[in-house]
Amino acid sequence: MKDWWKEAIFYEIYMPSFCDGNGDGIGDFKGIASKLAYLKELDIDAIWLTPFYKSPKIDNGYDISDYYSIDADYGTMYDFQVFLDQAHQRGIKVIADLVLNHTSSLHPWFLESRESRTSPKRDWYIWKDKVEGHQPNNWESYFGGSAWEYDEKTAQYYYHAFAKEQVDLNWYNPEVKNAMFDVIRFWLDKGIDGFRLDVINFLGIDPTLQNNPYDEEGKQIHLHDKDLPIAFEIVEELRTLVNKYEDKVLVGEVGTEEFEIAKTYAGQDKLDLIFNFNLGSIQKFEVKRIFDELKKMEKENQGLYLPTLFFSSHDMPRHITRLVDQDTEQTRAQMLCTLMLTATGVPFLYYGEEIGMTDLYVDDISEMRDVQGILTYQRMIAEGNSVIEALEASNMCSRDKSRSPIQWNDTVYAGFSQIKPWICVNENYTKINVECQSREVDSMLQYYKNMIRIRKKYKALYKGNYELLDRRNDVLFFIRKYKEQRIGVFFNFGIKQDTLHLESLSI
Ligand SMILES: [Ca+2]
Ligand SMILES: [Ca+2]
Known part of the structure; x- marks a missing residue:
């Protein structure tokens, strides 16, 4: 069906945390394939997989070292293809997460680039000289600290908007673009149904390297390191490329909470969908705020393109913990589910929300997996804070919260794996799990299933x-x-x- 995505319900799977098919404690393609019947019964239409390419996983796969390989943790190319074929046989589409902004510092392109100032790949990344003995400007990394990393070997800085192991590519270089477009063709040829494009508005930086300003609280405003004209140009070229294939969808993660900026990336010649963080990432529950954002999206989109509807993702705390308090627990969570499935837009459910999974908190830094949480802990300790304070701050900003294994049943490790998983299982798994909710008539899982059924029954609700x-x-x-x-x-x-x-x- 043309534009199938307009009527689809998407379901995000965080690769390492869905189902371990080979008993090594990490989710994989075999495991996901074994749960397709569950997803079909839930009746979602499309799966968004977080990155599954070869990666040292400094940032859980958002640091890719080979765009053409499946990471061994997730299986083989054969496992991927089997999974994709089985999903298609069940009528489920699959979109892949793709990181175009940066590669892993272990990617062969970067290894070659850092070899010498005259390396053929030197200009594939952003290298700058010292300015008065310092970093070229004041730009900060989104993970904290300077966005510039000094490389002794060639005595220059390289630019990284995120971790220093995630090196920003130079999108002004046509060779970079061609290499990435080859990657896109490769996966489309394999049958993938589209892409979720990571931080797509970060392609390119202001070549004049002007300093970023600060807000009243002293927080840096990222004015010159994103949303450059080149990002829009690349998005349009991507569209042209993907249009050569049939029925593919492009979903953009536009790193901004300002809807006015985000929406400029969507449209006929651009991306099909963008994530509406203005609604999706609200920090506390407020009816007026939710209404205002829905209204804004309706007004700004003018019926031309659809917003996305979600309250959880792998980058934010689970909305059950964030937006729902004890007293209203079931009811409000169910109402938010209803809102996502009946308001105008394309719903993106996040694995586990259908059973009401809650945030994970770790009680020892050795259990922390998220680079953002670990870096915060190290910084807090270096600044002289206590272990307890550092752990609390690190839990607060850690994205581990929403990344714990899905709770299939009440057996050890929640039925996710036979051995201790790569990340802790939330201890509430004995009460909150798929198996028990499948039996209870008034469980969260049944509520999600019912709402999905109702949505699909009435065209007014999806068209x-x-x-x-x-x-x-x-x-x-x-x-x-x-x-x-x-x-x-x-x-x-x-x-x-x-x-x-x-x-x-x-x-
Ligand atoms: Ca595994
Ligand atoms: Ca960039």
């Missing part, structure tokens, strides 16, 4: 436009219309019963 989108105090509501079909969805997020008279609504 309709808003006839109305409004709010009265804690009650958010909308009516979606497709041809003769009209469906109204009303969310009372308050604690009191409320009455709304349909006649009073302006329709």
